[in-house]
Amino acid sequence: MSFTSLGLSPVLLKALAAENYTQPYPIQKEAIPAILSHKDVLGIAKTGSGKTASYVLPILNNFKSNKPLKNRHIKVLVLVPTRELAVQVEEVFRTFATALTDRVKTLAIFGGVSINPQMMAMNGVSILVATPGRLIELEESNAVNLSEIETLVLDEADKMLNLGFKEEMDRIFALLPKKRQNLLFSATLSDDVNNIKQLLLYRPEVIRIESKEDETELIDQIAYAVDDSKKGPLLRYLIKKNNLKQVLVFVSSVFKADGVANKLCRNGIHAVSIHGKKSMNSRSESLRRFKTGKIRVLVTTDLLARGIDIEFLPYVVNYELPRSPKDYIHRIGRTGRAESAGEAISFVSPEEEHHFKVIQKKMKKEVKLIDGNAIDMKGF
Template identity: 45%
Template sequence: MTFEDLKLIAPIRQALQDEEYITPTPIQAEAIPIILNGHDLLGCAQTGTGKTAAFSIPIIQKLHEQHKAGKTKGIKALVLTPTRELAIQIDESFASYGYYTDVRHTVIFGGVTQNPQTDALKKGVDVLIATPGRLLDLIGQGFIKLNTLEYFVLDEADRMLDMGFIHDIKRLLPLLPKKRQTLFFSATMPPEIQRLAEKILHDPEKVEVTPPSSTVDKIEQSVYYVEKKEKIKLLTSLLQDKTLESVLVFTRTKHGADKVARVLSKTGIIAEAIHGNKSQNARQRALNNFKDHTTRVLIATDIAARGIDVDHLSHVINYDLPNVPETYVHRIGRTGRAGRSGISFSFCDTEEVALLKDIHKLIGKQIPVMNGHAFETQTAKEAVVEKKKEIKDEAKKRNMYGSKSNGNYWRNKKRAQKRS
């Protein structure tokens, strides 16, 4: 299938041609016809599969046709997203795909002065891309009215939940017109997200292009066992390899991101940190430097990294393993985007062995171990072996005695002990 087969109008086809888009991704191929036909949509697809184009292209087409019919007045589409970086990225996508149309759009987010944003709103927009806090703030000030809204997009719903925005979403929902088309996208679909979807969607079509929480097949994954104090040496050693052209490094804390950036910079490796304590201008500058490859290495926390979309991002390195296994999927999904291949390295110290086990359980496979590197630790490897032995012994006991939830378990165990 090509974009020609999706019944897109000529201005959008021309914009996609300019972007050198020929073949839609699976979620685009399935979602675009559903949205064009006016149905609510529940989209479950991992990071990097083209969700933004899947909802922005049909919205642009529908609004362009309304413009031609002289029917546009007020904000027609609202895209709600968790982070400033992702909001900016989505706004750029609307600019690219709608380049040859007269669809007007703007983006609003907190952390910066509101005046340029309110000035843009006063001029009139068709599409508003927003983060929850600034949106509710400007609604409260009277700058935004949503009574003309026809399309509501909730993007990265699982991250909204993780970041504590669920209360903001609940405050917003009563302000939306009941008659609207709602598009709900999430990389994972835990029970809380499923319940939220049921509340805001009406008889939706479901698009699930990959199993929830699966990792992109084209990403080459590996794990390095290394003690915590040796991680920075391992990272510095790996980055001596110039084939690591564009590297996104994840740390657990803001302080950790700054520390890694400082150490790398002292060794001559061009690196910058991005996290919530940085000003919006500093964050955007670091992100732009990374995108244009002025900066080779970007160190980020999970929240700050949401929305980073860099062409040809060669490597993702998990300097610290995430506490939540689903976050691993989001992280490595920064590489291997749009069908490209990618590489992910993960560092695992002794205290993180349990986190690695949770990741293995989630993705349904063992991440290959890189043995024999200069900073390899035996302690973490032994912990993994011990854990596997515990699991194997427990399975053996279940086979011998039955389940512990079964009343016969203890009787069978006692008989076995007497026989021995």
């Protein structure tokens, strides 16, 4: 099946071809026609499965500018859990909106930066991508009006609920018109997500893209049993010996992220740390440079376990193991996405060996464990 069979307009099909979108992913095959038909949709599919385009394309296709709205009265609202995801979703909207005959202004708003520029940028916005807290701040300042929303999207609803946004979301729902199209996307169907579904969706088209039994099948996993003191030299050894590019390294703390990145730089490997204590502008610029290959290694905490979206990220390194098997899956799931292979490397200290066995048991997959201490890392 190709995009031409889904009912999208010729201008969007041309834009898809220009962006090298060839075959739709399963969630797109089912969601696009349903949204084009103005149905409510519940889409359950794992992170990295193409959910963003599955709602961006039909929303833009259905967009009608012949019904002008008052200034700051938006038509489409997309709620997301993180600043990074807000930026990424808005970029997708903007990329395809330029193909439309009529001008459609999009904007991403989020906390952690000054609110005043976002308030001024709201003029003429039709499609708004927002984190819940900042949206409420703008609404309370009369910078945005939600009374004429035609389409509401909740993206990564499970993540929003896990991060404690339920109260903010309830406040936002109360401000919306009762008649609207509702689109709910989530990686999982938890009890909380199911409750939101019951509240928001009317006779929804339910789309569940089941992960294959081994959802990490495209990821080549390997682990090194190594002492804590040798993790740094081992990381540098692997990167230099194998000429690894675009390496995403996960650590457990802000302090460790800065330390690992600094040590890599001192050894001639271009690396940057990215975490919640850095400014939004700094994080966005580092992420942009990493995506374009200008930064070789990005060292991060679990802040980005779901927030980063790079279609062909080749390498993920667990410098330190996460607390839960679920977080491990989210981390390594940054690679092996959208049917592209990837490699996940884990460093396992003696204290982490039991925990790593638990992770493998939960994954129902055994990971080859190499003796990292036996590697000659002299000079690294």
